[in-house]
Amino acid sequence: MQDAFVAAFGAGLKPGKSHRLRIASLSGPDPVAVAGADLVVAVGAAAARAAATGNDAPVLAALISQQEATTLRTQAGNRRLGAIVLDQPMLRTLRLTRLVAPGARRATALFGSENTAAESQFRLNAKRVGLIPETTRIDDEGQLGAALDRLLQSNQVLVAVPDGQIFNRNTAMSILLTSYRYRTPVIGFSEAYVRAGAIAAVFSAPDDIGRQAAEWVNEMSDFAQLADQTREPRYFRIAVNDRVSQALGLETRDAEALAQAIRSEERRP
Structure with missing residues (x-):
């Protein structure tokens, strides 16, 4: 699941971007090593929880539910959190x-x-x-x-x-x-x-969400713009x-x- 997301996300990024991007794809709650990252893209609920509570970098959480995104925002100290949820309109x-x-x-x-x-x-x-x-x-x-x-x-x-x-x-x-x-x-x-x-x-497959995540990253000039934004699946x-x-x-x-x-x-x- 994560591999399909990562492949689509990487393929969708515009060339020439100077941002240092790190994708956190975890199956457990271990801390995410994100030192120096401009943005953490956290794939799945476990990665999103670890990334949102373990660092100060902006976080784009993907492949999570609307309920999980709401809980993350309530519990996480990191308020610069955006999400693409799996819940369809x-x-x-x-x-x-x-x-x-x-x-x-x-x-x-x-x-x-x-x-x-x-x-x-x-x-x-x-x-x-x-x-x-x-x-x-x-x-x-x-x-x-x-x-x-x-x-x-x-x-x-x-x-x-x-x-x-x-x-x-x-x-x-x-x-x-x-x-x-x-x-x-x-x-x-x-x-x-x-x-x-x-x-x-x-439903949206992982590569659908990965494509949308790349498009969102491409359109941002400042990753702080992610704060408190939630997007429903486009594809x-x-x-x-x-x-x-x-x-x-x-x-x-x-x-x-x-x-x-x-x-x-x-x-x-």
């Missing part, structure tokens, strides 16, 4: 939802008790694409089964959002199985979740699960055609 995900489940009128999503911003974005953007939104908040995993039973009885598609309180290793498969029992398609947020049984997902891909779509009576769609359709919508003013 909510409107992009809901455009995919509309394309792969064109007959759906109602869409639902579950959120952790503190994820109010994402819930608001879901409601707003569902309406933008012509879907009636219904959401619920979960305080603990014990509430998940009852909430799913209630929501899936009246909604025609479940949109999975990257909220660790809802979708984690303990719950991800049971959510898919419950949704399948109700014959409700699930829109995922990762390629792995599509392989597990979601009908489709929009993305679509994954589809034809087998599950067919089992649910949905038309199968070509992944690249779906991606092109969404890109066309995003280019419109």
Whole structure:
């Protein structure tokens, strides 16, 4: 994962830059050796935590979630922290939802008790694409089964959002199985979740984020400009699960055609 990011990042940097750049790619919390660096590009959550707390250089964190970026900013003493998160724009995900489940009128999503911003974005953007939104908040995993039973009885598609309180290793498969029992398609947020049984997902690969990180570095004259900035993925891909779509009576769609359709919508003013 890190290798693909590093390759795309290095290939995307403009030649002739005088900045000394060091990429911190760690699997553990060991201190990052960054003496003299103008910028630390930290790949993954472990590297981002180490870089943000272990030095005074500006940090560009990549391949982390929005929740991880928020936590880093709260805990880190280094305030010159920018991030490119893996979380897709909510409107992009809901455009995919509309394309792969064109007959759906109602869409639902579950959120952790503190994820109010994402819930608001879901409601707003569902309406933008012509879907009636219904959401619920979960305080603990014990509430998940009852909430799913209630929501899936009246909604025609479940949109999975990257909220660790809802979708984690303990719950991800049971959510898919419950949704399948109700014959409700699930829109995922990762390629792995599509392989597990979601009908489709929009996601960004490490080289997509590496390319975007290089473009961000190229446009900056001062790395202090990173401070408190978070950018959503610019480049993305679509994954589809034809087998599950067919089992649910949905038309199968070509992944690249779906991606092109969404890109066309995003280019419109």
